[in-house]
Amino acid sequence: MSRTGPKRSESIRLAVLNAADDLLVERGFDGVTIEGIAARAGVAKQTLYRWWKSKVDILLDTLAGDARDGLAWQLGSASAEEELQRQLRRINAFFHEPAGHVLRALLGHAQTNPATARALREGFLREQRERDRAGLRAVLARHTACQTARQTGRHLDDHVVDGLLDLLLGPLYYRTLVGDRAAEPAILDATAHLVLDTAARITRSDQEPSG
């Protein structure tokens, strides 16, 4: 680590985030300690306290970069159903990467720690939901475009899209966070199908009165 000056050292920041990530994967959330991170990153404790409020804050920082990518919607030219299936499988895979473990850990800690809950919501979940809304809307737009030659997807307001996202992501998260085994492709595919079905029904009922 370069010796630095009165400006924050980026190399130290990365060393810390890596150390925290490693410890989390190796030893679990309780095994992540400020002292442990400091020792593994070859950094003074005070340096951690200077830049982060807590170990939760450090883990949140690792999410910012990694999870954004890991949970991104990478839309291709496949059918809507296939796109949703792919996205669900991508999320499922994400949970087995280090960054996925970090998210699980923070979601876990947030269950009983209001401060963590708030930080996670405002530092990650809020924006992630925005990206998910955009992703789902894009898929639905294409889907309904095929069916009715009109982009009705954009007519769906946030509330409706949020409901669909809950239906879409719920079973996967449930299996991941509560289930005793990882989610299986079959359930993911079924979910994707159901959501499209439901979306179609909603869209149709939206249009009938105006048709």
Place this chain on the structure above:
Amino acid sequence: MSRTGPKRSESIRLAVLNAADDLLVERGFDGVTIEGIAARAGVAKQTLYRWWKSKVDILLDTLAGDARDGLAWQLGSASAEEELQRQLRRINAFFHEPAGHVLRALLGHAQTNPATARALREGFLREQRERDRAGLRAVLARHTACQTARQTGRHLDDHVVDGLLDLLLGPLYYRTLVGDRAAEPAILDATAHLVLDTAARITRSDQEPSG
């Protein structure tokens, strides 16, 4: 609290479970400590270590009684869809009771702690899933009975019922554990409807080849 005796004191057990529960609600999971429980229950630390392996074990003990009741299927004479809706609302309400907080806390801790994950699975989730399977099967049996005058529900094997349970409970748990607001009735009702729909489709496709 009875003072001593050569037999395990039941009053001490209850005092400990209550103390743990209270501390969890008041101070969150991290605020629950062996020393804190002992102090609040007016009990020696050693007494806790004698009967429970850890604070997780104590919390699991509180679940055993409370959650079984709070998550029980109380089937009445309503329609299948309404029964599912009621059950989902019951679960939703449960998460706002103390016992619900305990479950959330343990689910949270289990995310990064294999020992807790295992204990929770074997000490609670496994049996709860059994009860849920039985409940859903009962609802479906009645439902399909109405439709086709035949009890096909019992033909659904565990794997299929598990899939339906994931679809049924997923959105609710997702909203509870991950969402920033509690689940709304609308999403619960929609879920119930979808599951019945899906179950019907499965049942039908099961019967067609055989019809």
Place this chain on the structure above:
Amino acid sequence: MSRTGPKRSESIRLAVLNAADDLLVERGFDGVTIEGIAARAGVAKQTLYRWWKSKVDILLDTLAGDARDGLAWQLGSASAEEELQRQLRRINAFFHEPAGHVLRALLGHAQTNPATARALREGFLREQRERDRAGLRAVLARHTACQTARQTGRHLDDHVVDGLLDLLLGPLYYRTLVGDRAAEPAILDATAHLVLDTAARITRSDQEPSG
């Protein structure tokens, strides 16, 4: 180090006092740290905080035993002047023992730390002054007895004896605490002589009015 119990371990107490003493001699007052004592004594920090308020309190505890002996008046059958000389040399020697270093350290710290000053005064200096008063009185009693066949020493009140003690001990302490070399026998002997002289003059002037 016996392995604990609900009663204070005497062996731990001794190990701590020895460790503190050793560290003081080896590394000086600043080199004595709670962590250092704990490490050297093979004891937990918490155990130190349980029984002592600070490192000053620990050092004070070592004085209680050692300094009492090292500064004791051991009167024999020699002349008064010789007795005083011997006592001064004993004190001088004491300052080169470990316990003497502890006293110097505490006197040093007391110069700018009111809490230490108070603790040292009430925990050691007060009683030591009592012992010194008794010792000097005993010597004077014998001295004047030889000269005038009357025990006038006991007539000297505390205030006068304190003044004589300041004269007796002042030069020695001054050489020890301020001087750049240790006190030499010559100055000690001269002091002893002067004090006896002064005491005699006081005694005489006391008696004249009454004679």
Place this chain on the structure above:
Amino acid sequence: MSRTGPKRSESIRLAVLNAADDLLVERGFDGVTIEGIAARAGVAKQTLYRWWKSKVDILLDTLAGDARDGLAWQLGSASAEEELQRQLRRINAFFHEPAGHVLRALLGHAQTNPATARALREGFLREQRERDRAGLRAVLARHTACQTARQTGRHLDDHVVDGLLDLLLGPLYYRTLVGDRAAEPAILDATAHLVLDTAARITRSDQEPSG
């Protein structure tokens, strides 16, 4: 505080010495920290390290000016005994001034810190002893001049004068550094008298063989 420049800023030096002095009086030796001095003087830590080796070095710097004055011998036309008494009272008063606190603090720290001991000796005590020797010699010269019309004082070699200084200053320093109350005028006056007495005796015995 002049803003910058390639020349050492005298205003900074004074601000630092004042800050150190103030902190010592307000918070004791342990309360004097490099960071505290820097903050109070509105100066960067590096500036302190540039010009002084340690906080002890800073405090020594404050002594250089203040203590030289506070402990100076201001001889007038009074009798020898009165001159000594005045000097002792002057010293006694000095210990209650800020500079006196600094000297006490450094003497205190020197008890267990060889580096401080050495610095204090070479940076202050050595020269002060010179001044004290000169002062005492001057008083004695006048004294013996009155008595015998001959300036025998200058014949006293350093060793003898040092002994007399120890007798003169010892009780005062002892009361100040060790005693629980400040030295009283009576003991100071008695000391002054004794020292003159002793000096006279020495002078006489010096002359007899040669007479």
Place this chain on the structure above:
DNA sequence: GGGTAACCGAGACGGTACGTCATGTCTTCGC
């Protein structure tokens, strides 16, 4: 009069020690 060099405020950094808290084990003693 433009470059250079030292001074200076600011503060990041790796450390050490602080005093506190909870852990899990062990021992004593009262009921």
Place this chain on the structure above:
DNA sequence: GCGAAGACATGACGTACCGTCTCGGTTACCC
């Protein structure tokens, strides 16, 4: 003979200073 009380080693907490360093920005001198 159970259980309260609590001593103990362990280890992490978050804070305060240490002494070293690097950064910009400012003068004062010298070429």
